[in-house]
Amino acid sequence: MEKVARLFDCMEIQAREPRTDLLNAKENGVWRAYSTQEIHTMIYQLTIALLDLGVSGGDGTTEGRDKIGLISNGRPEWIVTDLAVQQTGAILVPLYPNSNPKELEQILNEAEVKYLFVSSQDLYDKVNAVCANIPSLKAIYSFDQLDNCPNWTVLLKPLPDGYRDRLSAISKTIGEDDVTTIIYTSGTTGRPKGVMLTHKNIVSNVVASGKVLNQIPLENKGALSFLPPNHIFEKMCTYIYLFYGFSISYAESMDTIGANMKEVKPYIFTAVPRLLEKVFEKIMAAGQQLTGIKKKIFLWSIKVAEQFQIENQSIWYKIQLAIADKLVYSKWREAVGGNVKAIVIGSSACPIKLEKIFTAAGMTVMEGYGLTETSPVVAVNCYINGRKFGTVGKLIDGVQVKIAEDGEILCKGPNITVGYYKNPEMTAEVIKDGWFSTGDIGELDKDGFLKITDRKKEIFKTSGGKYVAPMPIENKMKENHFIEQMMVVGPERKFTAALIVPSYTNLKPWCAENNIPFTSHNELIRNSRVIELYQSIIDGFNPEFNHVEQVKKVTLLPEEWSIDSGELTPTGKMKRKVIMEKYKTEIDKIYSGEEHGGELSVVSGEFLKK
Structure with missing residues (x-):
């Protein structure tokens, strides 16, 4: 791709090879x-309307x-607004639709948002409840037709004569080093921070990551989008699509x-590991319903897939893979439209089992790796050459990484944020001599592949003074299809323990096969045979870890953690502090009584070391 400076330069590139289906969405069920021309016209109309409302780049400083502000699910209007x-020189502040009113109020006030676009009635109601506390806010516009909020189409008026000259004059004042967006982190701990990203930050990532996506043999460049577009991962990938x-x-x-996948038949989509876990659960649940030879073939195909290697496949394995593909895998692909070639994974670690x-x-x-502050990609596994299971791939062009003495990953490059909005102290904490401290612990192997081993802030010390990194334990044990979610606990405690949410999608059929009756999840996790099942799972994994890392006791939980119930961030990461507080009683119970030693045994849904 030719050298570009700003994100909105994608429009000029699109105009050279216009599409009839640049952006697509369901409207009234259809x-x-x-087309490219329709989208560009709306962008120009909204740009002129915002300028006429007085929106501008001001004195040029951030x-x-x-x-x-923009609070919306992914839809064509999101891109048009962005x-x-x-093009006005203003700065977009996108927010998560599931943010609570207090968080919205805090962000909108800190950023001094002047105008706000929302997608739906529920989001308008949420903002309207606090807008009296946001003095900078002049008006709210909605994408959906609402009775109590002006629709954004009132701004889309016929373009006046000379509008291109007006926009061209403004465009010349906008440089690659200007901040284009302030993205507030979802915050696994504490208050969200406003990450300032420039055109250069994101464009450099688009160009470098776009080279990786261009390796994929696509018959048709069709993508499905469903992750929040205000998350930098989805936004940056969207701009790859728009530029390429x-x-x-x-x-x-x-x-x-x-x-929607069956309807759209995409060739590529971005996702978080949680989605793949859910898809695989459905695959397993459907497979468990089979009988006879069909079930045996299905279970055999899973074993074949689990043995997949990128290189050095034997002829016998290739034959098995071809048979499994014809009988089983082809049906999986048809279930997602039949065309999917690649799934780009980000946000959190993906279990190796699912990757395979x-x-x-x-x-x-x-699978790739990055943060909001790195725009976001630092490294990514390529489509064919340059990939290795258990890593997040090789560094993209222009990005440097070094490992600090304590194992923390430090990054440098054109993708690194210029800092946190109105927070120079925190900016100075994480950026020193151009090197950004990621907060992640990792290593670069001899072949240049980056491996993430844990979050620096999540590593804890037991009361015996031994350090435990929870992420590798959780990721490994979650490979078992009976474990839905897991959080290792044990800071300043005598031993390592864990909270586990069973995969009820897989556990219930197992109970039916084994004639285990139950009327609720609570009853199910207290059944002695269910407890024995989970004990055997933990017994199987524990030898892979050193003594202090081995999970000595576990409590099974009846309800899945979710974004709505508050245990997960909008991108699906665990809010460890929230979970620790919510399940304090269960955690305290784990550590009550005397110190244990010996073999694992079970009492009331918990694993105890006697």
């Missing part, structure tokens, strides 16, 4: 395709430029992804 705001000639289709909701299974099935999992 897919609606927006503080002096106007801020425009590009229009960029893709068509983007937006899923109606997280609940309709499966149906989906890649073996012809849907290559490309």
Whole structure:
């Protein structure tokens, strides 16, 4: 791709090879395709309207430029708004739709947002409840038709004569080093921070990551989008699509992804590991319903996929893989439209087992690593050459990494944030001599692959003075399909323990097969045979860890952790502090009584060391 400076330069590139289906969304139950020309016209109309409302780049400084808020699910209007705001010289402040009112109020006030766009009635109501406390806010516009909020289309008026000259004059004042967006982190701990990202930050990531995506043999450049576009991972990938000639289709909701995939038939999509876990659960649940030879073939195909290696496959393995593909994997691909070539994974660690299974099935999992502060990609596994299971791939072009004495990953490059908005102290804490401290512990192997071993802040010390890194333990044990979610605990305690949410999708069929009756999850996790099952799982994994890391006791929990119930961030990461507080009684019970020693045994849904 030619050298570009700003994100909105994608429009000029798109105009050279326009599409009839640049952006696509369901409207009143029917897919609606927006052409390149339609989208560009709306962007120009909204840009002029914002300028006429007084929105501008001010004195050119980050503080002096106007801020425009955006709270919406992914849809064509999101991209139109983002590009229009960029062309005015103002700064976009996107927020998570599931943010609570208090958090919205805090962010909108700190950023001094001038105008706000929301997608739906519930989001308008949420903001309207606190807007009286946001003095900078002048007006709210909605994408959906609402009775009590002006629709954004009132701003889309016929373009006046000379509008291109007006926009061109403004464009010349916007440079690659100007901040284009302030993205507030979802915050696994504490108050969200406003990460300032420049055009150069994101464009450099788009270009370097785009080179990786260009390795994928796509018959048609069609992508499905369903992750929050205000998250830098989805936003940056969206701009890869916009710069490299893709068509983007937006899923109606997280609940309709499966149906939308069958309709859209995408070749690529981005996801978080949690989604792959859910998809695999459904695959396993369907497989468990089979009988006779069909079930035996299904279970055999899973074993074949679990043995997948990138290189050095034997002829016998290739034969087995081809048979499994014809009989089983091809049906999986049909269930997601039949065209998926690659799944780009980010946000958190993906279990190696899932990477192997989906890649073996012809849907290559490309796991990468990064943070909001790194725009976001630091490293990524390529489609064919340059990938290794158990790592997050090789560094992308232009990004440097060094490992500090304590194992922390430090990054440097054009993708590194210029800092946190209105927080120079915290900026100085994490950026020293151009090197950004990621807070992650990792290592670079001899072949240049980056491996993440844990979060620096999540490593804890037991009361015996021994350090435990919880993430590798959790990721390894979650490879078992009976474990849905898991959090290792034990700071300043005598031994390592864990909270486990069983995979009820897989556990219930197992109970049916073994004639175990139950009426509720609470009853199920107290059943002695269920407890024995989980004891055997822990027994199987523990020898892979040193003594202090071995899980000595576990409590099974009846309800899954979710974003809505507050245990997960909007991107699916565990809020460890929230979970620790919510389950304090259960954790205290784990550590009550005398210190234990000897073999694992079970009492009332918990593993105890006698």
